[in-house]
Amino acid sequence: MANDSSRLRISAVNDVVRIDFVDRDILDEATIRQIGQDIQRKLEPMTAPKVLMCFGVVEHLSSAALGTLITVNSLVKKKGGTLRLAEIRPEILEVFYITKLNKHFSIDESAEAALKALA
Amino acid sequence: MPARIEGHAILRGPRAEIDASQTAVEQAMAQHGYGREALFAVRLALEEALVNAIRHGNRHVPDGQVDFRWSVDGDEARFDVRDQGEGFDPDAVPDPTDDDNLEIPSGRGIMLMKAYMSEVEYRDPGNHLAMVYRKSKGA
Numbered sequence: 707m708a709n710d711s712s713r714l715r716i717s718a719v720n721d722v723v724r725i726d727f728v729d730r731d732i733l734d735e736a737t738i739r740q741i742g743q744d745i746q747r748k749l750e751p752m753t754a755p756k757v758l759m760c761f762g763v764v765e766h767l768s769s770a771a772l773g774t775l776i777t778v779n780s781l782v783k784k785k786g787g788t789l790r791l792a793e794i795r796p797e798i799l800e801v802f803y804i805t806k807l808n809k810h811f812s813i814d815e816s817a818e819a820a821l822k823a824l825a
Numbered sequence: 826m827p828a829r830i831e832g833h834a835i836l837r838g839p840r841a842e843i844d845a846s847q848t849a850v851e852q853a854m855a856q857h858g859y860g861r862e863a864l865f866a867v868r869l870a871l872e873e874a875l876v877n878a879i880r881h882g883n884r885h886v887p888d889g890q891v892d893f894r895w896s897v898d899g900d901e902a903r904f905d906v907r908d909q910g911e912g913f914d915p916d917a918v919p920d921p922t923d924d925d926n927l928e929i930p931s932g933r934g935i936m937l938m939k940a941y942m943s944e945v946e947y948r949d950p951g952n953h954l955a956m957v958y959r960k961s962k963g964a
Contacts (some may be wrong), residue, residue, distance in 0.1 A: 733872055734840050735880070766865070768872050769937055774928030780928060797865050804940045805933050806922040 712735045713741050716748055716817040722824050723748065724817070729763050732771040746781060755787035756824045760817050772807060781810060788812070792820040803818040829898040836891040846893055847871060850904075853897040854879050859960060866941035867902060867958050873934035874906045874954055875917050882908030882952055895934070904956045912951030 715726040725745060732738060749755050758773070761767075775791075782789040792814040794802070802808045816819035836842045840843040850871065851864055859867075874895065885890030885910045894905040919926050921933045939945045944957040 735876065736840070752830060764870075766868060767935035768875070768876065769931070770867070772933055775932045776928060797862075801869070801937065804937065809924075810927045 712745055713737055715723075715759050716744075719758070719821060720825075722758050722759045723752075723761065723823060724821075726760045726762065728761055730765040732733045732764055732767040735770055738770050740766070742777060744786045745774075749778075749781060749785065749787075749796065751789070752819050753785060755782055755785055757782055757787060757792050757819045758824060759789065761791045761795070761798060762783060762817075765795065767798060768800065769805075772801070776807070776810065784818060789822040790814055790824060808821060815822060829896055830856065832894070834893045836875060836879060836880070836893055837888070841880075843875050846875070850895055850897065850902070853895075854902055856895055857899050857960075859897075859902070860949040863902075863958060863960065863962070865963075867904075870938040870941045870945075870956060870958070872958065873902065873938050874904065877934050878906050878908040878952075878954070881913075882900045882910040884910065886898075886910055899959055902953075904958075906954040906956075910952050911954075912947075912949070914951060915947045921944045 713727070713729055715728055717724050733739070736796065738755045743761060749757065779789050793816060794813060802813065812823070832849050832853070834842065836846065847868055850867065854864055854867065875891065878891040883891065889920045891962045892907040896903050915935055918932055918935055921929065921936055926932070938956060942956045943959040943962045946951070946955045948955060
């Protein structure tokens with residue numbers, strides 16, 4: 707399975723939907739809206755999806771991007787699935803701690819660790 | 826050390842205007858020796874400030890503009906963001922870190938600005954934001 711939108715690389719790793727961001731900055735509102743729509747479109751037909759979102763290249767993200775992550779997490783939970791975040795740079799991870807969203811999301815240091823947790 | 830650097834822009838909304846202002850500020854801060862941590866902090870805070878002013882502050886103002894003024898010297902970077910809206914009460918914004926509010930997708934911009942800047946002040950009636958980043962805060 708490969709489904710590339712302009713701002714995301716979406717692939718399948720066994721039964722996990724892996725979503726990689728391709729941009730360093732997740733700031734622009736239109737781009738964030740597009741990202742949210744792409745992910746929702748992908749997950750909509752799925753039941754109990756296992757989802758991994760990787761932030762390896764991401765250097766900046768805004769509160770609007772956090773909002774989209776919260777919306778995606780709500781959708782995944784509503785479908786009885788699991789979302790894990792991984793490969794978050796220390797500066798970005800600090801944003802999650804400041805906003806206390808580290809309590810809301812399951813965060814792993816590496817994609818491998820996240821995939822293991824999702825197995 | 827270079828002289829104090831100042832800038833002024835009128836923002837109407839397009840993304841390119843925000844990016845251009847961010848780049849100008851970043852270049853000025855780099856010239857004055859601000860480190861990576863400072864650049865990250867200011868970029869994040871300015872993103873929230875400018876987008877809030879354009880999208881929320883001027884929401885009901887047709888063809889609204891945001892007046893953005895800034896200055897950077899060796900000790901601090903100062904930012905002034907004024908929209909043409911009627912303002913708001915920043916104290917009325919719910920605390921997004923309350924457990925009950927963690928699942929609400931919006932409302933984290935102001936707290937991020939406060940976390941990353943040395944000073945953040947909304948001046949009456951709430952459509953004028955003044956922020957300061959002191960070099961001593963970060964790298």
